[in-house]
Each structure stands twice: as C-alpha cells, then as structure tokens.
Amino acid sequence: MPVNILFSARPALWPVYEPLLSQGLRDAGLDFVLATEFEPDQVDYVVYAPNGGLLDFSPYTRLKAVLSLWAGVESIADNETLTVPLARMVDHGLSQGMTEWVVAHTLRYHLGMDEHITVQDGVWTPEAPPLATERCVCVLGLGILGQATAEALAALNFRVIGWSRTPKQIAGVTCLHGIDGLKTALSQAEIAVLLLPDTPATENTMNTETLALLPKGARIINPGRGPLIDDDALLQALNSGQVGHATLDVFRVEPLPPEHPYWAHPNVTVTPHIASETRPVTAAQVICENIRRGEAGEPFVHLVDRQLGY
Numbered sequence: 559m560p561v562n563i564l565f566s567a568r569p570a571l572w573p574v575y576e577p578l579l580s581q582g583l584r585d586a587g588l589d590f591v592l593a594t595e596f597e598p599d600q601v602d603y604v605v606y607a608p609n610g611g612l613l614d615f616s617p618y619t620r621l622k623a624v625l626s627l628w629a630g631v632e633s634i635a636d637n638e639t640l641t642v643p644l645a646r647m648v649d650h651g652l653s654q655g656m657t658e659w660v661v662a663h664t665l666r667y668h669l670g671m672d673e674h675i676t677v678q679d680g681v682w683t684p685e686a687p688p689l690a691t692e693r694c695v696c697v698l699g700l701g702i703l704g705q706a707t708a709e710a711l712a713a714l715n716f717r718v719i720g721w722s723r724t725p726k727q728i729a730g731v732t733c734l735h736g737i738d739g740l741k742t743a744l745s746q747a748e749i750a751v752l753l754l755p756d757t758p759a760t761e762n763t764m765n766t767e768t769l770a771l772l773p774k775g776a777r778i779i780n781p782g783r784g785p786l787i788d789d790d791a792l793l794q795a796l797n798s799g800q801v802g803h804a805t806l807d808v809f810r811v812e813p814l815p816p817e818h819p820y821w822a823h824p825n826v827t828v829t830p831h832i833a834s835e836t837r838p839v840t841a842a843q844v845i846c847e848n849i850r851r852g853e854a855g856e857p858f859v860h861l862v863d864r865q866l867g868y
C-alpha cells in the first residue's frame with residue numbers, strides 16, 4: 559500500500575515542493591502518493607505549514623506524524639487534536655539565511671551605518687567605529703538558529719553572550735541560563751538578538767523590567783517572534799531613549815497593520831517577516847528523511863517537545 563502524504567500549506571508552495579518532495583521520496587525508495595487533498599482517514603503524514611488551514615487532526619486516524627515546514631511551531635504545538643509526533647523544520651538554508659540577516663543588522667548598528675547612509679550633510683566627522691571585540695552582543699535563544707548566529711558573531715570577534723533555558727557550551731560564546739543569567743546577559747547587551755521560540759514561558763521576555771536592565775541606548779533585533787516583546791514597554795523604552803533602536807521582523811499581528819506605531823517610529827526598522835525562510839531544496843530533504851525514518855521504523859528527528867512548546 560502506498561504511503562499517503564498530504565501537503566497542507568499555502569497553495570503557492572505546492573508547485574515548488576511537489577517535484578522536490580517527489581524526487582526525495584523516490585530516492586528514498588518509497589511507494590507514495592503526494593497530494594493536497596485526501597480523505598482524512600487515508601493520510602499517513604502531513605507536511606504542514608500554518609497557512610494551509612488544517613486545524614482539526616481528529617479525523618486523521620491513520621496519521622503517523624506531522625512534519626512542519628516552519629521552524630516555529632507555536633501555531634500547532636498546543637493543538638490538542640494532534641496526538642502523533644510533531645517534527646519542526648531544521649534546515650541548513652534557514653540557518654544560513656538567519657545568520658546572514660542577524661549579522662547584517664548587527665553590523666549596521668555596530669558600525670553606525672545609518673549615520674553615513676542617511677546623513678550626507680557636508681560635515682566631515684572622522685569618528686571610526688570601535689572593533690567588534692569592544693562590542694557586546696547578546697543572543698537570547700541558543701537553539702539551531704541562535705547557536706549558528708552566536709557562532710557567526712563570535713567568528714567576527716564580537717563579545718557574544720548567549721542565553722538559553724538549559725546550560726550550554728559553545729566555543730567563543732559566554733553561555734548563561736536561568737533568570738539570573740538573563741539579568742547578567744541583558745545588563746551587558748549593547749545589541750540584543752531575540753531567537754527564542756514563542757511559548758507561554760517566553761512571552762514578554764522583553765518587558766519594562768528587562769528592557770530597563772539593558773545599557774542605555776541598546777539596540778534590539780527581533781527575528782524570533784512578536785510575543786517575545788511587550789510592545790507598549792518597548793515603545794516607551796524607545797521614546798525615553800533607554801532603547802536606541804529596534805529592528806523588528808516579527809509581530810503579534812502579521813502583516814503589521816499600517817496604523818501600528820512601529821511603522822512611523824523614527825527608531826524602529828520594520829521588516830516583513832523575511833529574516834529567513836525555509837529553503838525548499840534543503841527543506842524537502844529534511845521532510846523526506848523523516849518520512850523514510852517513519853517507514854523504516856526509525857525515530858523521527860527534530861521532534862517538538864509538546865509540553866515545552868518548541
């Protein structure tokens with residue numbers, strides 16, 4: 559009997575993924591049917607993205623696993639109708655894209671590039687920026703993306719502090735954890751990068767109290783998720799100068815509504831959730847490998863801890 563694989567994502571992704579997944583599944587030697595529609599009780603695997611609209615998994619009685627195309631799984635991790643393993647996306651292309659984006663925005667702040675790009679006023683002010691060794695960047699979240707980013711910043715000689723839930727050891731990065739670790743990290747963070755998942759435990763990680771711990775004028779880069787930041791607290795901190803500038807890629811409501819104060823704030827850069835995206839060529843290999851594993855009776859990789867939500 560063939561393995562039935564339901565592709566449930568934004569329709570525009572189907573023509574991109576269909577040939578890549580089909581090739582990968584053939585290479586894995588599987589007899590399969592890959593489609594965007596099935597009778598629910600005939601489906602073995604769901605390739606999932608939140609914008610595919612699939613919310614109720616209870617009729618999917620034969621389901622073996624849900625394989626997310628996205629790294630962030632907050633839209634599905636607490637779905638009580640889902641009782642089979644949930645794997646998230648860990649994709650080399652996604653990590654590379656995130657690293658490039660964070661490094662670029664960090665360098666923008668570090669080198670004071672806005673001054674030279676936006677202020678061409680004929681005034682010659684020869685102030686060279688400090689070296690990266692003199693700049694502390696703090697990366698909150700040291701998972702797949704946070705670690706790759708922290709390592710890239712460390713390779714550029716930034717003084718990198720990382721923070722995570724559990725203790726870590728990463729070469730060139732001072733790793734902290736727990737609430738005291740967060741306070742220590744933020745109190746030194748001239749630039750704070752948020753790469754935490756959106757879970758009940760991480761909501762409003764950046765709030766009035768934690769924003770006040772930052773050195774005055776610190777910069778925030780958030781490619782993680784919108785709910786990591788208390789927006790009112792950030793706007794207040796921006797208005798008081800406690801936070802010098804914020805680059806925000808993700809928001810509680812997306813697309814960010816045109817009337818949202820972030821758009822017009824002189825010290826905010828809004829980017830439209832483009833920090834990094836799943837790259838189909840590499841991501842299809844990850845999905846196919848997990849289906850191969852499932853069919854071979856091997857453990858799935860990149861499983862989500864449903865209790866922790868990531």
Ligand code: NDP
Nearest residue numbers: 629630699700701702703704722723724755759781833834
């Ligand atoms: P991982 O699951 O690999 O890593 C998550 C990290 O966050 C881990 O280091 C984890 O700690 C830490 N963490 C989780 N909860 C807490 C907590 N309560 N306190 C302290 N640390 C915590 O995720 P990824 O690195 O793959 O992705 C991170 C996020 O990036 C995604 O969840 C998604 O929201 C976002 N993302 C954004 C994209 C964009 O384009 N803007 C693209 C892709 C992802 P520990 O290691 O101890 O478990």
